[in-house]
Amino acid sequence: MIDQIRETISRCLSLFRRDSLDRELDDELASHVELAVEENLRRGLSPEEARRQALVRFGGVQQAKERQREARGMPRLETLLQDLRYALRVLRRSPGFAVVAIITLALGIGANTAVFSIVYGVVFRPLPYPQPQRIVELTESSPRGSGEQDVTYSELQFLEQHNSPFQFLAGYTVQGYNLGVGNSTERVKGQPVSTDYFHVLGITPLLGRDFVTEDNIGKGARVAILSYETWQRQMGSDRDIIGRTITLDGEPFTVIGVMPTGIEPEIDPIAPGDTDLWTPLALVRDTAGTGENIEVLGRLRPAASLVQARAQMGSITAEFRKAFPDELSTTAVLSVDSYRTMLSSDVRNILLVLFGAVGFVLLIACANVANLLLGRATARSREFAVRAAIGASRTRLVRQLLTESVLLSIVAALLALLLARIGMKSLLALSPSDLPRVNDIHLDASAFVFTLAVAIITGILFGLIPAFRASSKEISEKLSEATGRASSGSKHGRFRSALVVSEVALCLVLLTGAALLIETFWHVLNTDPGFNPTHVLSLEVYRSGARYNSTAAVSRYYDQAVQRVEALPGVQSASVITAGLPLRRGANFGLSVAGKQIPHTFGIRMITSDYFRAMGVPLMLGRSLTAADGEKSPPAAVISQQAARLLFPGQNAIGQRFQFAQLDWQVVGVVGDVKSYLDKPADPGVYIPLAQTPYPVLKLVAVWFPEYLVVRTSADPQALSHSVEQQLQAIDPSIGLGHVRTMEQVRSAAVAMRQFNMTLLSVFAALALILAAIGIYGVIAYGVTQRTHEIGVRMALGAERRDIMRLVLGQGMALGFLGIGIGIAGALALTRFLQGYLYGVQATDPRALIATAVLLGVVALLACGIPARRATKVDPMVALRHE
């Protein structure tokens, strides 16, 4: 054992002492021969015979040296180094080829590295918790409801009692707080959680303690755990913070703990971003907890699998239905899924589609480089023949050529990492805020490993066939191939044509995908959102504290605010809306007609009188809400057309009544539908006057949604944002103000994910198009060079320039059309993966296919045109003398 280690070390060391060891061996062998000669002389042989016999007995000197070297060193490694040195020399001798190949590959590999990093970061990167695969999300879905939904506080309590598959189970929700420390106030994202929340995640506090059962008894204890970042920012990392008092929305809370950094934000479309502090969930049992607002996470028992947990959910579902016999719950299905999968479920598929697309780009790049290598292999055939003639085996030649191609791809990979770094920056700058887990995306070790693996695989992929081709032909044939004319390349030619055809086909698939997404984007952008977004400013308002504990107080504040803002020059009208802005997620509620619950949810919004004018929502029937619809007057409501169809089918909605929040509302008007999502049908909307809304409803809604001040201006709304903020602060400086956005910006944010997908796929398609054009050009230009002699003969025999042009173009376009044909078949097969992301266009849309086919055809024609023109310039005399 020790001897083996010693031997290995010596072998390694000998690599670095090759020259001195070789010299020593030379001396030793020389002395050997001299000793033998002397002995032979002593035996009476003549000097010549003595030397001859000494050499005969010794055997081959070179072989002896070689065997000694093999015994002392690392023969494989040395061959590899030799191959590498040779490859470097070869590449340095043809820098043009090397640069083109490396750049082509670097583009392909770099694009893949960038997309890989994003896909890995968003979809595959494990959560930063112990045994993250055991964390699952539990959802309730019902065929009657709209997809997956969360649970109520009492449903959570039921689940906590029936948690057999789970080691820990916990619920959480999200709540914004105005955090007061000393005199300063800051709007923060809070997360009311049940006792075992951090046990589910598997993290323990950095300072202080975790929540305990007592914190979640009754109405909940006023205690809070801070995030590491909040502790740093707000408390200056004060280690004596535990036990101190802070205020949340004006109420005193005791700090009991600080969590370590690195907690991943949950996906929350209303309040994305890191959580600033955690409070006991019991605090919201009578507010948010009464609705289906609590998300449930579980940590599976150590031995339990997801499949087993799912099986157990069956019996729990049955008991759940018995325990909650209301309409939605009797058909409810409880299911569990991996938390990580849930985090990225919305974007997983499209990211994988993009990953596939960028893989195509790499394939095209590979095809191009393989083409270049084939061209070179023909030019280098004499070199290979000579090497084979002096004894290089075929394996050795293939290995040499593969070393060259892998070397190329590894150099390209280094450049690719650089490109990916730059590309990632612009990609992430483009990436929409609803791309989850995006903050932690960077080029990390996994990206390096991926890039290296891709480089080696592509190096072998594009190098293998040229290598076998180059080493296959008979030596004599190659050596006699003095000038390497047309006849030599026919086999290569077919293979190169096949490469070009596949490039064109792959390119067409990408182009079609890009065209479909562009068309979709155009359709989405041109969808009428139901309001007029130009010249409208929206401003998030967070009021808190005891001063606003009645509808009248809230209403008074906003009346003042609207009055002051409307007095500003350039403001046409101002208004307030709560519970959700158009094109953003909002609150949904159930309501009843004639005491009967309607099996649908409605986007109920509380507004002040001028809202429809400010937002530009058209009034269809009846009247708008006015200042007269106040506290004292009977409850009045305006509903959207879609709501009218659902609530009062086939009737005139005006004058009808419905019940919401224990009040009986009369419909006084109907407005147009306003969309929450551009690519989905509008949700039914119900508008009630803020001044008539019961205070508990206002309070509940304010837990999740800011109230928005909406201002219609006569010019650029952005210019007014500062003075609007000033007016609000002047009324009450304790009010928290959040994002200021124009409604145009809100609309852009709503299409950001689509824009991201479309841009990415378009960039890939453009890259593919350029690479394919280079590929076609390369093959045709090479063909023309090879056939110079033949073209010369044709011209000498009377062919017109036109004929030559037709000959070359015909050859090129035949490849182009074949590729386009195959590509159309491929596109028809593959674009269905995009179906879920299309809007207003079918995956098999003939317009997209025709447009891309024509585009590709034109590009192919241009790519062939240059060499075709060159072919017509051939001077027959020169070409014939070329012999």
Add this chain to the structure above:
Amino acid sequence: MGGSKLDLLQGTLDLMVLQTLAAMGSLHGYGIARRIEQVSGDQVLLNQGTIYASLVRLQQRGWISAAWGVSDNNRKAKFYAITRQGRKQLVEDATHWQKLSEVMGRMFAMEQKGGKP
């Protein structure tokens, strides 16, 4: 096989070199090669050059040591000597070979009794 010389089995040469050095003390490469030829009665097929691969291998394992010196007739040559570890290894390998050759002997004896030509 007739009169042709014996091909050396893998590793045999290493053992022969060790044994030669153990018996003769310090020797140069040519001396070792000659000694093996003489002892085998020229039965072994040995290109003298092949001994150098064996020598470097044994040296790297630490079983022999080497130093430049001067031969009887004043010629510079590299001399090899067996080390303590080399002797230990030699005992081990020799035992192994003896056992193997006994077993082979018995195997061939069995073939003769079986009456096959």
